[in-house]
Structures are given as C-alpha cells and as structure tokens.
Amino acid sequence: MMGIQLGIFAMTPGQGIMIxxxxxxxxxxxxxxxxxxxxxxxxxxxxxxxLPLANLGLMPSDPSVDQPGEAGVLGIILEWGxxxxxxxxxxxxFCIGAMTDFGPLIANPxxxxxxxxxxxxxxxxxxxxILFGFNLPxxxxxxxxGGADGPxxxxxxxxxxxxIIGVTATAAYSYMAMVALIQPPIIKLLTSKRERAIQxxxxxxxxxxxxxxxxAVLAPIVIIxxxxxxxxLVGLLFAGNLFRESKVVERLTKTAQSSxxxxxxxLLMLGVGASMPATLIENNPRILLVLVLGLVAFxxxxxxxxxxxxxxSRLSKEPYNPMLGAAGVSAVPMxxxxxxxxxxxxxxxxxxxxxxxxxxxxxxxxxxVAAGYFLSLTFD
Amino acid sequence: MExxxxxxxxxxNGLLVVFVVMSLIALLTWGMGQIFIRLDAKDAERKKAGQAxxxxxxxxxxxxxxxxxxEREKAKAxxxxxxxxxxxxxxxDETP
Numbered sequence: 001m002m003g004i005q006l007g008i009f010a011m012t013p014g015q016g017i018m019i020x021x022x023x024x025x026x027x028x029x030x031x032x033x034x035x036x037x038x039x040x041x042x043x044x045x046x047x048x049x050x051l052p053l054a055n056l057g058l059m060p061s062d063p064s065v066d067q068p069g070e071a072g073v074l075g076i077i078l079e080w081g082x083x084x085x086x087x088x089x090x091x092x093x094f095c096i097g098a099m100t101d102f103g104p105l106i107a108n109p110x111x112x113x114x115x116x117x118x119x120x121x122x123x124x125x126x127x128x129x130i131l132f133g134f135n136l137p138x139x140x141x142x143x144x145x146g147g148a149d150g151p152x153x154x155x156x157x158x159x160x161x162x163x164i165i166g167v168t169a170t171a172a173y174s175y176m177a178m179v180a181l182i183q184p185p186i187i188k189l190l191t192s193k194r195e196r197a198i199q200x201x202x203x204x205x206x207x208x209x210x211x212x213x214x215x216a217v218l219a220p221i222v223i224i225x226x227x228x229x230x231x232x233l234v235g236l237l238f239a240g241n242l243f244r245e246s247k248v249v250e251r252l253t254k255t256a257q258s259s260x261x262x263x264x265x266x267l268l269m270l271g272v273g274a275s276m277p278a279t280l281i282e283n284n285p286r287i288l289l290v291l292v293l294g295l296v297a298f299x300x301x302x303x304x305x306x307x308x309x310x311x312x313s314r315l316s317k318e319p320y321n322p323m324l325g326a327a328g329v330s331a332v333p334m335x336x337x338x339x340x341x342x343x344x345x346x347x348x349x350x351x352x353x354x355x356x357x358x359x360x361x362x363x364x365x366x367x368x369v370a371a372g373y374f375l376s377l378t379f380d
Numbered sequence: 381m382e383x384x385x386x387x388x389x390x391x392x393n394g395l396l397v398v399f400v401v402m403s404l405i406a407l408l409t410w411g412m413g414q415i416f417i418r419l420d421a422k423d424a425e426r427k428k429a430g431q432a433x434x435x436x437x438x439x440x441x442x443x444x445x446x447x448x449x450x451e452r453e454k455a456k457a458x459x460x461x462x463x464x465x466x467x468x469x470x471x472x473d474e475t476p
Contacts, residue, residue: 046469105409106412106413107407107413109405109406109407109409109410109413110406111400112405112406112409113399113402113403113406114402116398116399116402116403119395119398120395122394123391123394123395126387126390126391126394127384127387127388127391129401130383130384130387131384135383136383136386136387136390139383141385205413205417207413207416208416208420211412211413211416211420214412215409215412215418218412219405219408222404222405223405223406223434226404226452227397227399227401261473293422319424362402365402365405366398366402369397369398369401369402370394370397370398373393373394373397374394374399377390
C-alpha cells in the first residue's frame, strides 16, 4: 500500500523549538533590523534544517546518505563550507580585508594594544568553560566567541570541536548583532560621563598609499611567522587589503567588497543556521551553556578594552577617550559605531568614529591571533 | 580539576602571546610610520622644489615670450614708421 509520510507527525519537540528560535531570528532581523544580513539567513537556515523529513540539512558524510543526491543543500554548504574545508570563513576574511581601512590603525598604532586587551574575555570564558566541564578543545571554541568575530569562531570551532559549531557560530553572530545592547551598560559602568565626553583631536595624520601597502605586506608576514596557525585568517585578511590599497585591481576589489562578500555571506549564514539541528541540543543540553559563556566572554572583552582605554587616557598627553577600548572587540563596524554614538550622547561635538575604527581593526587581528594560538595547542 | 590545572597555563600563555604579538606589530607599525613620515616629507619637499623650478621655468619662458613679442612689435613699429617716411618722401618721377 502506498503511503505518504507527513512531516508534521515526525516533528520532535526539539525541532519545534529550533523552528521557533529561527522565527525569532527572522523577527529580530525584520522588525528590529538587528544585523539583518546575518540574522535573516541564519533564521532561514535554522528553520529549513529543522523541518522534519525534508533532509535539507543532511550532510554528505551522514551515515544515512546512500547516494550523493540524498544530501541536502544546506548540509552540503555546512559540511564543505564550514566543517570540513572551512573555506567560507577564510574567504570572508579576504572580503573583510578588501573592505577594511587600516589607515586609522596605522596612524595610531597604540590601538593595537586595545585590540589585544579586548581579547581578555576570550581567556576568561576559556576558564569558565573548563569549570563548566567542557574539554580543552571545546573550551577554546567557546572562548573564541569573546573575540566577537563570527568567521574566526567558525574557523576555530571547525578545527577543534566541529560538533558544537552550530552553537558557537550562532552565539557569536547573535552577540555581534546585539553589540548595541551588550556594550553600552558595561561602558557606562566603567566610565564617567566626563570621560565619555572627552573630545579627541579631529584629525589623524594622513597615511600614504605606499605606507598602507607596506603595512598590508609586512603585518601578515610578521604575524604568520610568529603564529603560523593564524595564517589562513590573517593571510587572507591582508591579501584582501592589499588588493584594496594597491589600487591597480579596482575591479577585483569592488567584486570582493560587493558581490563576493554577498554570496559568501548568504552561504555562510545559511550554513550557520543549518548547523543548529535539534539533535545537537537534545543530545547535549549542557551545550546551551555556550550561550552564557559567550555572553560573558563578550562582556569581559569589552570591559578589558575599556579598562586599558582608561589607563591610556590617563597616560596620554593629548585628550584620549577611554571608550575607544570597547571598539577593540572585533565586531566591525558595530562596536566602533556604539562608541561613536555614546560619545555623541555625552558630548554633541564628539566625533569618535574614525578613532574607534583603529581599535576595531586591531580587534580583528587580535582575535585571529588568539584563534591561531588556540589552534597551535596540542591536545591529548 | 585536572583540566583546570592545564587550562591556567594555556590562559596565561594565550594572554601573553596576544599582547606580545600585538605590541610587536604596534612597534613595527610605529617605526614604519616614522620612516614613511620622513619619506613623505622629503617627497613633498622635492615636489615643492620641483614645482618651484617649474614655476621659475614657466616665468622665464613667459618673460622670453613677452620680450620676443615686444621686439616683434618694436620691429613692426619701426617698419611702419619707415614705410610712412618713405611714402611722405617725394617720388622720383614727380620731379618738376
């Protein structure tokens, strides 16, 4: 007798919950416009991968796949793009490089220190994860969420603990989307209104094209020689930046800044959404602690940056706004925007965006270095 | 607990690594900046000097042009004067 399998009867409570979470992401993207480029495709991927019997999230390596055609498109993106070859986070770093202006960082190299201080959250969350019973590779993957860098989180987790990639990636992107909610209370807690109102010199020194080119060549060589495992991220970041600064491949740079980054974002975010099957949480509810630890990492990273910013503000001869430290978490450019808006709230004449872009760009490098360090560790 | 014992050195080393690498890059970038500030200043000076030379050359050419023009005009005026004098002079075939 012929029968039809209705998905609705096959749905597990876990899948129902994940579909609701996916709908929540879509609502946040559309209603609140919180990072819609990321949250909308993540939500869609989450819903599609959790619809029972549709197998959209079925990976080619799944034991239930007998023929290649049985794997789902989201499963293929997830396995080849994120888990096995991790090509998507690396390629998106190339695009980020093509879009990033390192000028403010080159003009004010002190910002590198803020980019380092904001990585403190990573190491605090690492200890937290260990205390909550995660093993060392999992703890590294959870901790890297504190870098506030989605592609770095995916790349690190993909290598160290691919089974929890869905939760870490979703947490990283969700918190990046919520930077405007997470950072302001921490900044306000650690700074006075007088400090937030500090007005900085409007002009930074101009950085010539040849200096930018030199930086784009020298920085990755030095970093990769010191931390080789950061190479795939740092190397591609600066490759994209060299394309941008050389000004001889305008067409390629424009493609990296527009169509290429769009295509990769679609694939990457759909893959992230698809990496959250209900079974992940049903089999290991402890994994939800990742969300808490990620938030702690993010908050401590912001605090670390602001505290070093305060020290630098005291030591600096020229007016220096300590809030710039908060931009050291690498959520580009959201963290810089938060600092700028808070600066304007405290003092209407304050224009901190360009100053905040320095630590923000340093944060991208800092989180890639931290990831490279974790990936260099050997675990028994 | 065993994991925590292993985790503490990982954490401290990690912090150290990030700060050392970032400080090193900051130092290199600063040093590179100092070199490029000097190079750019030299370039600007050279450009300025080049511009001054070009301006001087232009002024010289302009002066030369004006001088030639004045000479031409002078020659033309002399010629016109001579022609007029010539015309005013009694013609040979009109001898009474």
